[in-house]
Amino acid sequence: MPTGLRPSTSSSCDAAIFRPIRASLQQRRKEMPKLSPLRKAEEIASTFGFEMAIVDLERLFSKEASEDHPLLRRKLAGPSAPFPAERYAGKPLRVAYQGIPGSYCQEAAAKAFSSIRCEAFPCSHMEDAFQALEEGDANQAIVPVENSIDGTIDRNFDLLLRHQDVEIIGELVLPVNHCLLSLKGTSRSDLRRVISHPQALSHCRAKLEGFERHLEIEEVPNAAEAARYISENRITDTAVIGSRIAAKEFGLEVLEQNFQDRSENFNRFWQLGLGAQHQRRELGDAWKTTVAFSLEKGVSDLFRAMWIFESRDISVTKVDHRPNRSNPIRVKEESTGDHKYFDYVFVMDVEGSASDSSMEKALKVLEEISGFVHVLGSYTCRLKN
């Protein structure tokens, strides 16, 4: 480490200087029960601010003594629990996926369970996959969460917040493979038209513009549905941009695979189950925990919530929010009158397992500034090709 990275006056900034502050904090905490509820809330926030600042300084001091930057260290530890293959030994695993046959979600289900016997079935309404779990029709469900170019599918957060028995038990990241599909025997020169979902079409815009002949482009709400349509109606002049599994489902030909313009195009899926169905930990698997919470003081305290994790070397990888439906509007009394704010439930992904001691501590501290804290799941993340 170059000497420039060490404060030249580190000896004069000994961690002992924090002792009187810590003592005063203890004193303030002792006196808290005597305060009015409003004062108490302010006092909690204020002492918490002190605490944060001290933890930060102490951590930075201790970092100076170490070659290893704590922010760059990763925790991969987590609980080891039976894999569904063992749990459901003998019986095929029943897996619900969102969408219809031929969808990218079916493809994800096939990849997630490639090594075990499973029966995957479609759920055309998103909520049906959650109900299938709750009613015991499915052992697991696969739902899409995010695309690296188009963003997050908020609706599945809402469903996960509503169906509190359902937990995230795994994450799967798959490179998108948009295939140019047509009837068997059709050649590229027969094509006059290409149809797909607007998102898939936008992912392939440059490829379509550079296609050897002009193709009429048509948007449809569902690419798998379109694949079934050209198959059933024997349409020879039209290609569909769809999944590889759609070709298999509907007997279509893959004219070209990886038809998308960009290689940084990935889909994230969640495996869902009814509590405690943890995946077997494999070497190199990273763990993630997803936690939902509200904040007593609203969005202004979100940095504190993140800090609770980051200051314990737990990296935050995503922060989402949904309306706080139990209390969507927060009214704050101010000198200029009452002010109304939209209020949210936050959904945060952090690296590590909920059973790590530092994560347990962080979750406990988070409760101090939250209306509620609910772990939506603690799970392994797999990147499949």
Added chain:
Amino acid sequence: MPTGLRPSTSSSCDAAIFRPIRASLQQRRKEMPKLSPLRKAEEIASTFGFEMAIVDLERLFSKEASEDHPLLRRKLAGPSAPFPAERYAGKPLRVAYQGIPGSYCQEAAAKAFSSIRCEAFPCSHMEDAFQALEEGDANQAIVPVENSIDGTIDRNFDLLLRHQDVEIIGELVLPVNHCLLSLKGTSRSDLRRVISHPQALSHCRAKLEGFERHLEIEEVPNAAEAARYISENRITDTAVIGSRIAAKEFGLEVLEQNFQDRSENFNRFWQLGLGAQHQRRELGDAWKTTVAFSLEKGVSDLFRAMWIFESRDISVTKVDHRPNRSNPIRVKEESTGDHKYFDYVFVMDVEGSASDSSMEKALKVLEEISGFVHVLGSYTCRLKN
């Protein structure tokens, strides 16, 4: 202030203790140019961490001496610039709104410009409203941003990020007023069916369940379109849940207004324009600034970005993210191999004007940890009834 709120040992924790740390930070900054790019980036983050901690402690100390809690103080200062009514004196203001006639967005446009002469016209494709501004067909545009129960309309963030000449010049928050609409002369007892957008239907679920007779419920993609349909086809057994302005547009009767179940149901809209068309500041108007930025170190640094504002008494009211389309996947080298992360552009709303000196400073500091910082607008917020 109860004495319990003052640290009993405050004299021994004088702010002077920070001086040696500040001195060492200065030294480290001086030596930064000599470092390798990677080391330099780490060093910036590390000194920034120190800086944050010190600012926090100093602020907390200074707070002890004041009765006024800085986190609760609000900045309402901002630039005063000509109101469109003056700028376009004589000519009616051309206002583009997203949606079709009868939509809630048309209603918002009518309320936003109730005091001035304006010509509002519909844009059935969301992007059309942005193009109308850029091509000079519209002086302003009104677009929906958020509903307090259903969440954010991400698509308008994407459009705002893409159309960089377009700025947010005002915010309007309106209570939702879902009206039960029917053909004139129809009474409640004639009704057999109610149609609307799924969101509007879900906002009125309890009211519909408690309706004096059973109504068949039908979802349609557009409530205003449905209102036009029952009007043009003289359908007597069907009500539409739609806006008050839809009744006016299509000559329908309002059987009941405020038909929604909850009073905490608000819509947020943005007024957009081509740069520097600030609203006249009125007493009590609050200012907001919306800033888009990427983070060199990814999501982990989001708490720092928030802190830059919060530590300057600038409240963060919302944090959104969209995929970072120029670079959607971030690869981080780690001892366990390369790790891939989804990367984002963050869109943050903060209270205050971009011309406040503290905001100017905060935006400058934000640049230190960002790939880019772009102010999408600094504007007044109005709550209308």
